[in-house]
Amino acid sequence: MPKGSTLPPFASPSPTSNTRQIVLGLVVFTILSLWSSSRYLSTHSTLTVIPSNAQRILDDCAALYYLPGPPPNFAARDESDRYVPGTRPTLITNATIWTGASGGREVVHSGEIYIDKGIVKYVGKRVPETFVTSRDHHVLRINAGLLWVTPAINDLHSHLGVDPVPELRGSDDTNSRNGIVQPWLRSLDGIDTHDEAYRLSISGGVATALVLPGSANAIGGQAFVIKLRETKDRTPLSKVLEPPYSLLNGTHADPSLPPRWRYIKHAAGENPSRVYHGTRMDTIWQFRVAYNEARKVKLAQDAYCAKARAGQWAGLPASPPESLQWEALVDVLRGRVKVNIHIYETVDFTSLVGLSNEFEFHVAAFHHAHEAYLVPDVLKQTYGGPPGVAVFATNARYKRESYRGSEFAAKLLHDQGLQVVMKSDHPVLNSRFLLYEAQQAHYYGLDDATALAAVTSTPAELAGLSHRIGYIKSGHDADLVIWDSHPLALGATPNQVFIDGIPQLSKPFVLQKPPGLQTVPKTPDFEKEASDAVRYDGLPPLKPTKRTDSAVTFVNVQSMWIKGSSGAVESLLVAQNGRPGVVVVRGGTIQCFGGATQCMASEQGDIIDLHGGSISPGLVSFGSGLGLVEIPPEASTNDGYILDPISDTVPSLLKDVEIRAVDGLLFGGRNILIAYRSGVTSAIAYPLFGGTFGGLSAAFSLGASHKLEENAVVQDVVALHVGLSHLRNGLSVSTQIGFSGDQEKWFKAVSEGKIPLVVDVDKADHIATLLILKSEVDRASGKSLRLVLIRASEAHLLAKEIADAGVGVILIPARQFPGTWDQLRALPGPPLTPESAIGVLFRHNVTVGLGITEEWEARNHRFDIAWAALEANGTLSKADAISLASSNIESLLNVEPQMDLVAYAGGDFSELSSKPVAIISPLRSYVDIF
Numbered sequence: 001m002p003k004g005s006t007l008p009p010f011a012s013p014s015p016t017s018n019t020r021q022i023v024l025g026l027v028v029f030t031i032l033s034l035w036s037s038s039r040y041l042s043t044h045s046t047l048t049v050i051p052s053n054a055q056r057i058l059d060d061c062a063a064l065y066y067l068p069g070p071p072p073n074f075a076a077r078d079e080s081d082r083y084v085p086g087t088r089p090t091l092i093t094n095a096t097i098w099t100g101a102s103g104g105r106e107v108v109h110s111g112e113i114y115i116d117k118g119i120v121k122y123v124g125k126r127v128p129e130t131f132v133t134s135r136d137h138h139v140l141r142i143n144a145g146l147l148w149v150t151p152a153i154n155d156l157h158s159h160l161g162v163d164p165v166p167e168l169r170g171s172d173d174t175n176s177r178n179g180i181v182q183p184w185l186r187s188l189d190g191i192d193t194h195d196e197a198y199r200l201s202i203s204g205g206v207a208t209a210l211v212l213p214g215s216a217n218a219i220g221g222q223a224f225v226i227k228l229r230e231t232k233d234r235t236p237l238s239k240v241l242e243p244p245y246s247l248l249n250g251t252h253a254d255p256s257l258p259p260r261w262r263y264i265k266h267a268a269g270e271n272p273s274r275v276y277h278g279t280r281m282d283t284i285w286q287f288r289v290a291y292n293e294a295r296k297v298k299l300a301q302d303a304y305c306a307k308a309r310a311g312q313w314a315g316l317p318a319s320p321p322e323s324l325q326w327e328a329l330v331d332v333l334r335g336r337v338k339v340n341i342h343i344y345e346t347v348d349f350t351s352l353v354g355l356s357n358e359f360e361f362h363v364a365a366f367h368h369a370h371e372a373y374l375v376p377d378v379l380k381q382t383y384g385g386p387p388g389v390a391v392f393a394t395n396a397r398y399k400r401e402s403y404r405g406s407e408f409a410a411k412l413l414h415d416q417g418l419q420v421v422m423k424s425d426h427p428v429l430n431s432r433f434l435l436y437e438a439q440q441a442h443y444y445g446l447d448d449a450t451a452l453a454a455v456t457s458t459p460a461e462l463a464g465l466s467h468r469i470g471y472i473k474s475g476h477d478a479d480l481v482i483w484d485s486h487p488l489a490l491g492a493t494p495n496q497v498f499i500d501g502i503p504q505l506s507k508p509f510v511l512q513k514p515p516g517l518q519t520v521p522k523t524p525d526f527e528k529e530a531s532d533a534v535r536y537d538g539l540p541p542l543k544p545t546k547r548t549d550s551a552v553t554f555v556n557v558q559s560m561w562i563k564g565s566s567g568a569v570e571s572l573l574v575a576q577n578g579r580p581g582v583v584v585v586r587g588g589t590i591q592c593f594g595g596a597t598q599c600m601a602s603e604q605g606d607i608i609d610l611h612g613g614s615i616s617p618g619l620v621s622f623g624s625g626l627g628l629v630e631i632p633p634e635a636s637t638n639d640g641y642i643l644d645p646i647s648d649t650v651p652s653l654l655k656d657v658e659i660r661a662v663d664g665l666l667f668g669g670r671n672i673l674i675a676y677r678s679g680v681t682s683a684i685a686y687p688l689f690g691g692t693f694g695g696l697s698a699a700f701s702l703g704a705s706h707k708l709e710e711n712a713v714v715q716d717v718v719a720l721h722v723g724l725s726h727l728r729n730g731l732s733v734s735t736q737i738g739f740s741g742d743q744e745k746w747f748k749a750v751s752e753g754k755i756p757l758v759v760d761v762d763k764a765d766h767i768a769t770l771l772i773l774k775s776e777v778d779r780a781s782g783k784s785l786r787l788v789l790i791r792a793s794e795a796h797l798l799a800k801e802i803a804d805a806g807v808g809v810i811l812i813p814a815r816q817f818p819g820t821w822d823q824l825r826a827l828p829g830p831p832l833t834p835e836s837a838i839g840v841l842f843r844h845n846v847t848v849g850l851g852i853t854e855e856w857e858a859r860n861h862r863f864d865i866a867w868a869a870l871e872a873n874g875t876l877s878k879a880d881a882i883s884l885a886s887s888n889i890e891s892l893l894n895v896e897p898q899m900d901l902v903a904y905a906g907g908d909f910s911e912l913s914s915k916p917v918a919i920i921s922p923l924r925s926y927v928d929i930f
Ligand SMILES: *[C@@H]1O[C@H](CO)[C@@H](O)[C@H](O)[C@H]1NC(C)=O
Pocket: 094, 143, 144, 145, 146
């Protein structure tokens, strides 16, 4: 409990007030009020009249001080308030159950779970006959085949519903722009019940989300926890979990019940400054003004109620003072609201922690919090004790405030004793894959129990809802997921999701995952990297050590893939008789590989033990601004957007300028170096454009420090880029098509098949038009236009036609999402559809590449391709997977195959056990050691 707060004697002294304290409080209160009124009656009866609603006033006053919590005997409930009559009871047997109990350490092997009436009735080894017998034929029985079952995922930071997809002009209700401080707004008033993302996120195991207003305002408004599933009522309110009584019963709520938790969003730093044309100083002042108003109301209420309790009715108004504007903040000051703060930097932590102490309110969680791991002690000084911290795993450097974000933050914060949550900020990250955030946090050092808790139990605790969600426990809501592999294994996908006991997947497409994925992944040791992140204040050095002439010997090499003479990825046998082999490299070139006896004879130089690891081709990044963009919103760190000759006024001086990415390349940025350390050795960059007309792309090496270094630029001109969609410069799509067919100089080279034409396009109808255009151009020129479709969310609908036309596809992102109308028919993949887009295109022999959207994502290419292969249910080999982010992109774009190789210790590129330790570069004649 916050120290020094002034609570009347009948209020529970703890924010985690339990039933007994409340009951006790009621008794004490009743005695006090009887005592005060009897004293008053006997001594002052001739002076004042008791108002007829005196008891109501005293009740209302008492209610002001109750702290939220479940009603008495909640744990003994028999049926959920969310139970949908007719839902079949379900018995899950033969399951490996992670319950969330004992700090996430409890696992019930070969266990059983019985759910009925929307709640878990039993979890343990063997369900007793008192619950269910073999004669209960109405019970749905699921043999989990030893698969893992966990509580469903709870997302502590989401804009589901308020920022719905597909994004349409009329549907965005994330941010009000009407004032920097608006505690009276409620996200509930903007929750669209038709967001396409509900069913997608459910298919990733997500049951609940805290729907927060956006971060444009210092105080953006009140937030609500919703369950994602459909309801019979179809209303936003029917989705809300434990809605405050005022929403259900208005002023007629029973005042003797403890209130339910409320939630509010605050934001510090850049966003409110930008939107309200102010500075951090202005924002903090606005916070202080607002909290001061709330404090005045609170003090007036306290004074009023003190008088009422003392029986000093004379001159007292008919009810305690209230303020519709400030009541939510008054409740914050009364400890009845979970405050969730969007915040990044040390300076902002200092101010907001200061604010919490000045006005004496607790903070439930700091969100984003990219610098929290650098100043844990500041966070711990928050009024009332340390808040939780809700972070992304690897999403960072997307703005200045997140420049020092670290993949080790989750681990470091946990080591500091802070509660860590992984969050999506949906649709910033697609919350369907929130579990992936936990997987990455685990990969970068967070222990498995804490990583799983970070998306299940911990958010439930921080939301004040752990009495019913976040654990598999008798009496808890029946929100749980059966996973096709260990939930911390890459690509873990639900076989079934239950919310309020209702199975959410009507006909799930189930993948058969390799047995190796059924246990907690063994992850690499990143202790040094993690401590370096702190040591260097968030900017640890990333440059590798170069070996140019001396030999480097890799021992304990289990497997190896290289590009053959055609550029295609092939597997090579290094291990001899099942025993790991040796690879000797000198001057960046492999001299020998095979058994130790053959290769070890030559000079060994540095010896690098790969511990059963592997060597495979470096990956090629495509799709983001990598190489042209360092911090996206900071113009001074970027190459900038090009003018569009159609919609912009282009100065005549610039009319004939060739727009080439190669002229603007930026080497050595942090996203580049991190991608390089993650096995990405080259990238293709194209000028940033928002219109129809792009420019010429370039291929470059991520290992180079500047353009003049030998072979830093792989290829000056790769392809001509254009875009086609409804979102571009207000032109009709048909106008854009008309333009693309124009016989300008660029298009001449393209139409003669000299360089590829890369079209950024999503909608199947537009793709169809492009295929017709290609056939016309080809007929006219007698040559073949090299057409590559990128993004291509709906390409799967035309897989055969695309294959027949000899057109290639680079899917961006790897796991598609219907963010816009043009992307509406994106294929979600298992468990919603049997195949993903990659699978469909691959099956039709379309050459497919995978790209990314934002620069920071480059580091995750290897996980994207590994995941794509897992989703293809055995139809893609590891070599095929590597091709998706290397040789396929090169062959589609006609780029000379790059021969750089990556050495991974502890496993191959696709495994969470592995870590890239070196890059072997034959072209640049060196080995880079990390
Ligand atoms: C549990 O699942 C495993 C794996 O599918 C299976 O081999 C075993 O027979 C099952 N046990 C029972 C009791 O159903």
